[in-house]
Amino acid sequence: MHTLSLLPLVILASNATVVSANPLLPQGNFRTECLQIGKGGRHGLIAEVTIEGNTISASAQTYAHDNCDIPTVRADYRGIITEARTNGDRIELTQETGPFLYTLLSDEVTTYYNANAGSAGCGFDDWQTGVPRDAAGRTCAPYTFPAIGTELKDSVWANQTGIEFGRMPLVWDSAPDAGYPEKPSGILFTRVTD
Structure with missing residues (x-):
């Protein structure tokens, strides 16, 4: 009898945890403007x-020129946030990294990647245009991506305009003991409305 009277309390407590679990990170879709990247800012992202x-x-779409005109490479990523907490004006998050799917979007880029497998080509010399490859754990110059399951730390700053990360979208190779970034990267992701 005593055990049965505790059962409803256990069920209520477990439901309260699920219902009150409010994500700490801002939810939704965010996008950057066209960013200048590469040597001398000659490419766009x-x-x-x-x-x-x-x-x-x-996702990150790279373009041939700094005005984001001709798509060349697309990277898609998905990770699982395992921890998030506030620290002053930022939210510190830890994520378990998933795959980094790289897709080459032009035959010219495919030829270049295959000819430069040790640097830009992520260690592959058999790229095909339009066919995604998982680049997790590989260096695709100038980016080094962590292996799947790596614990990666970042920080997020949120305001009415959008969010800024400390590392994303350009830095993926931080060591697990590097700690959380203490200042934003300066790259604003603006909220995208439907």
Whole structure:
């Protein structure tokens, strides 16, 4: 009899935890403007991130020129947020990294990647245009991506305009003991409305 009277309390307590679990990170879709990247800022990049519950999905579209005109490479990523906490004006998050799918979007880039497998080519010399490859744990110059399951730390600053990360979208090779970034990268992801 005593055990049965405790059962409803256990069920209520477990339901309260699930219902009151409010994600700490801003939820939704965010996108950067066209960013200048590469040597002398000669290329362009537009990054997008979606945060849904404890899942963070990101994509980065690289372009041939700094005005984001001709798509060349697309990277898609998904990770699981395992911890998030506030620290002053930022939210510190830890995520378990997933795959980094790289897709080459032009035959010219495919030829270049295959000819430069040790640097730009992520160690592959058999790229095909339009066919994604998982680059997790590889260096695709200038980016080094962590292996799947790596614990990666970052920080997020949120305001009415959008969010800024300390590392994303350009830095993926931080050591697990590097700690959380203490200042934003300066790359603003603006909220995308439907």
